[in-house]
Amino acid sequence: MLQNTEDQSQKSVASSSLEGQSNDDSFENIWQELKWRGLVHVSTDESELEQVLSGAPITYYCGFDPTAPSLHLGNLVQLLTMRRLQLAGHHPLGLVGGSTGMVGDPRPTAERSMNTKETIAEWVGYLQGQVARFLSFEGDNAARMVNNLDWTAPMSAIDFLRDIGKHFRVGTMIKKDNVASRLSSDEGISYAEFSYQILQGMDYLELHRQYGCLLQTGGSDQWGNLTSGTELIRKVEGKQVHAFGTPLITNSDGTKFGKSEGNAIWLDPNMCSPFSMYQFWLNSADADVIKLLKVFTFKKRDEIEALAAAVEDRPHAREAQRVLAFYVTSLVHGEEATQKVIDASGALFGKADLGLLDEATLVAATSEVTRVVVDREELSVLNLLVASKLAGSLSAARRTVGDGGAYVNNVKIADPDSVIDDTDLLHGRYLLLRRGKRTLAVIEVEA
């Protein structure tokens, strides 16, 4: 069950997609660039941290807990921040939380449901691979992957309480935001989740001792956990180490960032297709797109400022959205997959008559879209909406048609009882099904 972190990091040697990434040398130092990109929300002593980051290479870390089989866009902010620091010459430690994932970081709302140790171990493996893809494992400041289970699992409860627990004051612990909000809620908080901050503090101490780690980064919601580490190290080692938290990325209209169709945008292509990811970025609001370019790309300041001007002058052209969508989708899924997605988007959202596309083009264009094979007997529009998951149930499908939101081959369907006949099939076996303006699925009819 225990993942060997050495093996993992070697297996996931950085891909060529890291080539061409660099920081913007028009900034005085990396700290200034991070601030310009809006990546610093809170930090330990800022002038000191800026000095540390401007000096000789240091070792820093950021952790990812296995709460799902994949990382998502929120984690991508951290991954890219790590990469920026690496490009500035510092040594990254990519931590996957084999132990912390078993305990659960307290969410403000409710206790986390526990997953089995087997599941967590499996997810740890997936996350290690994903984290590794965004860091370079070559050169003077090669990244290293670590798993906190390696130093947590062998520790006895008594050692934990004496060596670590003794340094934590409950009064301080219950004041941390996540804990405090849970304590004042009806839900309360379990001792396990309450202890989470100690585990994360211990991680930082361990990495400080083992690798001389001097900086931890994370989301600003992690601030309490970040400082629990800096405080522990100060008490135990008498050393001042650093941490900073990136802001929570928000949408200007107040909705949650990083969701599409109610689902998180995952980095795993099996959980969120490159097509969906591209569409997600392309649909960014004008008010958000520049901020997103700063956070999610390595585009330089002058390029981003030019795009900001483009948004002002010709918003309908959506140049910034296109750059953002191409850039980030390429970063996560590679340029080749992204180019296919762009071609598909052109074909599917364009004005072209689908019947005029030759079969090869159609198949290529739709290769990234949800594809469902159905039996020839099942060709009612309502069935197809359900089979393709465009509608959650027959009732929902009926509503969609009633709302005027169902299209077959870009033609609106008015009658809920419509049945597809052979003449509607493209190349004798394909149908393009759409719900609303932009949710697509391809139906392939079994001969």
Place this chain on the structure above:
RNA sequence: GGCAGAUUACCCGAGUGGCCAAAGGGGGCUGACUGUAAAUCAGCUGGCAUCGCCUUCACUGGUUCGAAUCCAGUAUCUGCCA
């Protein structure tokens, strides 16, 4: 361990025997207008064989012609006491 309270649909939250598939809000979906944007306005938002039927108000059982509502037990959470 004792006492008191809570548990309603994706979330918050009304409902204290029939008029309850369950008010209201949030979120979400769809439409109109647009630029596959935002804002605005409108409709929808348990399931199905859709003018009807079925399953839901923590769980199990009971009272009743009839229960989200009453009773008993169980679970989980919260508070106070020990």
